[in-house]
Amino acid sequence: MTEFSSCEFTPPDGDKPSRTGSRVHRCIDRFRWEGVVVQQYKSEAEHWRGVVRMVLAGESGERTAFHVRYFEVAPGGFTSLERHRHEHVVIVLRGSGEVQLGASVHPLGPGDVVYVAPEELHQFRNPRGTEPLGFLCIVDAVRDRPRLADVPLPGC
């Protein structure tokens, strides 16, 4: 089990075959894919809970300027409340929950699209769901490391 933030800068170590040819990752169950490893957050922590992560593109020899990841937040779970310079584009694929963007909280359901602007404090949560909140999160391949909510901006 690997532990890291949803916005982790450094990809986890491990098996990274160079699969640069075209390919199809068949969806073999509800949002689980052939050839894609389910990676887990620390199951108990102060600033995140109940989150798993799958990297669909960007760490297998692709040359894209972006990485595509799929996250699931279990009922009662949440990602870390954090900010960073790089942007997020999120598309909800399953379940329901909410996203905090700055001081605002927005409900989320399947198909909703979220754009997280640079340095926006944000957190994805599943406080009332009975199934996982699952979403794609697309980020630049080259990006800065997230800072938790209680870490001040550089120079402040």
Next chain:
Amino acid sequence: MTEFSSCEFTPPDGDKPSRTGSRVHRCIDRFRWEGVVVQQYKSEAEHWRGVVRMVLAGESGERTAFHVRYFEVAPGGFTSLERHRHEHVVIVLRGSGEVQLGASVHPLGPGDVVYVAPEELHQFRNPRGTEPLGFLCIVDAVRDRPRLADVPLPGC
């Protein structure tokens, strides 16, 4: 109605407000979003048919190194058979169909992920579906212009 390829290099002209703040595009119907315009291919053409396109991120003031688009291929429709240096990452959201990757054809259904490698000849088709084949397609923001199948490689 705007006409362009699924892999069009130059974004269509038109209203491009600079919306750099965080935002949520609510999914208001099955894969139609608040604040996202449905753009259409030419309805009758030799090398594409029955395809609509929505840009979810990348043309509204974002600074991402990628663009996120959503395409729907109507029953009987297909994208152009083409190749280019830039890569595609595709995630199927609805319907069924197939993708041609080089000389191979792969069936597609909801959740399937496709990586199209540089210079791979490719086409997305919906030959037998009764509903649209809908998929996200993520590309680098800076990318080369697609070449149709009968256009030879540079220098050939």
